[in-house]
Amino acid sequence: MGLRQLGIVIPVLNEADNIAPLVASLESALAGWDWEALFVDDDSADGTAQEVLRIAEVQPRVRLVLRVTAPGLANSAIQGMLSSAAPVLCVMDGDGQHDPRAVPAMLAVLDQQQLDIVSAARDLHIASLQGSLGGARPLLSRIGNALVRRALGREVADPLAGFFVMRRDAFLSVVRQLGDSGFKLLFDILATGRQLRHAEVPADFHARAHGQSKLGVLTLWQFALLLVEKLSGGWIPGRLASFLMVGASGLLVHMAVLYGAMGLGGSFAWAQAAAAVSAMTFNFALNNALTFPDRRFRGWGLLRGWAAYLAVCSVGLVANVSVARWAYDQFQGWAALAALAGIAMDVMWKFVISERVLWRRRVRRP
Numbered sequence: 001m002g003l004r005q006l007g008i009v010i011p012v013l014n015e016a017d018n019i020a021p022l023v024a025s026l027e028s029a030l031a032g033w034d035w036e037a038l039f040v041d042d043d044s045a046d047g048t049a050q051e052v053l054r055i056a057e058v059q060p061r062v063r064l065v066l067r068v069t070a071p072g073l074a075n076s077a078i079q080g081m082l083s084s085a086a087p088v089l090c091v092m093d094g095d096g097q098h099d100p101r102a103v104p105a106m107l108a109v110l111d112q113q114q115l116d117i118v119s120a121a122r123d124l125h126i127a128s129l130q131g132s133l134g135g136a137r138p139l140l141s142r143i144g145n146a147l148v149r150r151a152l153g154r155e156v157a158d159p160l161a162g163f164f165v166m167r168r169d170a171f172l173s174v175v176r177q178l179g180d181s182g183f184k185l186l187f188d189i190l191a192t193g194r195q196l197r198h199a200e201v202p203a204d205f206h207a208r209a210h211g212q213s214k215l216g217v218l219t220l221w222q223f224a225l226l227l228v229e230k231l232s233g234g235w236i237p238g239r240l241a242s243f244l245m246v247g248a249s250g251l252l253v254h255m256a257v258l259y260g261a262m263g264l265g266g267s268f269a270w271a272q273a274a275a276a277v278s279a280m281t282f283n284f285a286l287n288n289a290l291t292f293p294d295r296r297f298r299g300w301g302l303l304r305g306w307a308a309y310l311a312v313c314s315v316g317l318v319a320n321v322s323v324a325r326w327a328y329d330q331f332q333g334w335a336a337l338a339a340l341a342g343i344a345m346d347v348m349w350k351f352v353i354s355e356r357v358l359w360r361r362r363v364r365r366p
Contacts, residue, residue, distance in 0.1 A: 004061075006035040006107070007084030007168075011076035012094035014046045022096060023055055023062060029100035039094065040065040040080040042072075070294050073162070074185040078178065081171055090165045091185065098163040102203040106165045109199055116196040119164035119186055120203030121157040148187050151230045157200050159187050160223075170196055179229055179238060191230040221290050242291040243351045246283055254279035277310070284309040292359035305358060312353045320346035 008026065012019070019039065026037055039052045041064060049066050056062040065083050067076060081089050088107065092098040098120070106118040148159040164186055174193040178185075190198060225238035257278040261271035284306050288296045297305035324342025331337045 004034050004036040004084075004086045006030075006033060006088050006090060006103075007081070007086030008035055008037045008090045008092065008103075009040060009077055009080030009084065010037060010092055010094045011040045011042070011073050011080065012044065012048050012052075013042045014044045014048060015094045016044070016046045016048045016051045018094055018096050019048065019051045020055060022094060022100075023059060025096075025100045027059075029103060033104070036061045036063060036084065036086065038063045038065055038080045038084055040067060040076040040083075042076055043068045072294055074178075074188065075294070077162075077185050078175065081166075081168075082175070084168075087168050088165060089168055089171060092163045097205055099204050102163070102201065103165065105201050105203075109201055110165055110167070113199060114197070115199050116170035116193075117164055117166040117186075117189065117198045119158065119161045119198070119200050121161060121200040122203065122205045147227055151227060152187070152190055153194070154190075156190065156198070159190060160184050161186055163203065179226060184223055184226060187230075188226065218290065218293055222293075239291055239355060240351060243287060243354070244347070246286045246291060247347060249286065250279040250283040253282045280310055280313050281306065287354065287359075292354070295359040297359075308358055309354070312350055312358065316346040316349045319349050 010022070023037065026035070039048075039062070041049045041052065043049075043066065049064055052062060052064040056064060065080055067079060077091050081091070088110070090103055090106075092100070092103075102120050106120060109115065110118045149156055152159060162185070166189070170193070171189075174189055174196070177192045178188050179192075190196065221242070222238070225241050228236055228241045229238045254275045258271050258275035261274050262268060266274070287309075288302070288305065320342040322342075323345040324338045327341035328335065328338035
């Protein structure tokens, strides 16, 4: 079959009804082009993979990349881009909102201006987009874009677009430095590869034909974490930022339960114990949902993970006290500094063990 000149990477999750219309649109828009479409499926439950394979039997340009671990939009796009040997890569959504007719325009600009990456920009100020973007999404996108432009340090009309073309050699130059946010790959690429030559072309943003949007609280949270990571120059990884914010919210839970239990007549010792267990349980649940969503415990595994997390926190408490006692002697009685040293040791212990042991990457079983 030979080497295709354009590899179109399409991350999908539960998009079975959108596959055939999208392939038909690609065939129409890219007539005369040498292309392949790699549908990267995050182990969909609606038969998306089977639909891709059905089409691939009669359309050799269509390929399936099935992923059963580390789900996420950016992770899927990266895997698809690494799976194509084409010299030029394209990333687009599989829900029909990105118009394949914009691809030739992006390729023309990429070639004529000798650029590394060209992205499709939506005009978020046009009122007609209200229907396709839905609800408060245009406002959220404008706010997000403004924050991202500040982090990038360059003017970009739509840095959160998920529709772009890129030279494969340029992608390989930055792929090892990309974060693990699972969200907004274009922003991550531009923030990581500040030397990359980039331009934008206008493009329409269509309404979704089938299925449901994946934009939700988790997606916005992941974007916020990626923004923190890039604004800090990588000094604060996204997962660590999430872990710290979850821990801070756990303090509020601790105090609420402590004073609530004492108000009901409980002794301080019992109230403190109840508050500690409640805060640790709250932190476990939130970290499972927000900090490690791609590795989360499910079903009966939640009970095992919760028990292990309590054990990790108990060891962290011992480390906290030990380091604080040592620091108290070293700082000649500065209690505040000693306490902060103990807290820092406790937090880092819990984060490292949580990431490397409790929520380590694991393959999902069918």
